Amino acid sequence: MKFATWNVNSLSIRLxxxxxxxxxxxxxxxxxxxxxxxxDKFPTADFGAAGWQSQWFGQKTYNGVALITRxxxxxxxxxxxxxxxxxxxxxxxxxxxxxxxxxxxxNGQAPDSDKFVYKMAWxxxxxxxxxxxxxQHERLVLMGDFNIAPEDRDVYDPVAWAGxxxxxxxxxxxxxxxxQLGLVDAFRLFEQAxxxxxxxxxxxxxxxxxxxxxxDHILVSEALRGRVQACTIDKxxxxxERPSDHxxxxxxLAD
DNA sequence: ATGTCACCTGGTAGGTGA
Numbered sequence: 300m301k302f303a304t305w306n307v308n309s310l311s312i313r314l315x316x317x318x319x320x321x322x323x324x325x326x327x328x329x330x331x332x333x334x335x336x337x338x339d340k341f342p343t344a345d346f347g348a349a350g351w352q353s354q355w356f357g358q359k360t361y362n363g364v365a366l367i368t369r370x371x372x373x374x375x376x377x378x379x380x381x382x383x384x385x386x387x388x389x390x391x392x393x394x395x396x397x398x399x400x401x402x403x404x405x406n407g408q409a410p411d412s413d414k415f416v417y418k419m420a421w422x423x424x425x426x427x428x429x430x431x432x433x434x435q436h437e438r439l440v441l442m443g444d445f446n447i448a449p450e451d452r453d454v455y456d457p458v459a460w461a462g463x464x465x466x467x468x469x470x471x472x473x474x475x476x477x478x479q480l481g482l483v484d485a486f487r488l489f490e491q492a493x494x495x496x497x498x499x500x501x502x503x504x505x506x507x508x509x510x511x512x513x514x515d516h517i518l519v520s521e522a523l524r525g526r527v528q529a530c531t532i533d534k535x536x537x538x539x540e541r542p543s544d545h546x547x548x549x550x551x552l553a554d
Numbered sequence: 555a556t557g558t559c560a561c562c563t564g565g566t567a568g569g570t571g572a
Contacts, residue, residue, distance in 0.1 A: 502556090
């Protein structure tokens with residue numbers, strides 16, 4: 300069983316690349332972030348023609364998430380229940396007996412900004428809801444663009460980024476609190492190449508210089524830990540023409 | 555290197571967000 304996450308930075312622009320990637324990587328579920336599409340514009344017919352089911356939840360210009368699956372997802376939830384939010388950031392569904400939650404975590408902009416306050420409130424609400432989801436679903440995967448680099452080894456220049464957005468102690472503490480719910484960072488279950496990133500800025504030739512961050516993550520519940528066979532970052536789509544600035548992360552679980 | 559990309563409004567560019 301395989302699950303993946305990809306921030307596509309506009310599904311209108313990236314749809315051909317997503318379909319191409321799915322054809323080469325037939326995962327059981329793929330969660331997308333930053334679709335930037337209102338619900339009436341979601342290309343469910345294009346996914347359907349390629350043999351994929353889709354669930355989606357979007358808005359104009361910003362944010363927007365989707366859950367692409369081979370088999371239909373059940374018990375679909377959009378955004379965090381009980382947390383009033385105008386921004387479309389969460390989609391969840393049950394796939395092959397696994398609760399799959401896709402999230403586009405707030406960016407936070409800067410540690411002294413209103414957007415950072417929102418990011419912290421959103422993370423608090425996510426954690427409270429996840430506790431109830433974990434109580435109901437022993438097998439759970441939380442994946443997406445977390446906009447948090449959990450440790451210095453997830454940052455190409457940790458000195459320059461110290462205290463900056465994605466790297467603040469507050470964000471890293473939130474990440475640890477997610478783990479304390481009974482989740483594990485699948486990528487770190489394995490020995491990985493140093494300087495493994497999931498995002499590279501479009502500017503400064505960052506990809507060519509491999510100056511990136513690991514901010515896209517797949518967390519699995521303790522019940523799934525023993526089933527994780529691999530977790531990899533697929534850099535290939537970042538080499539495409541007109542790439543997203545993020546690249547997919549994939550986890551493989553034993554059936 | 556405030557160096558790119560995507561999308562909006564409202565227009566033949568400029569602002570916002572990432």
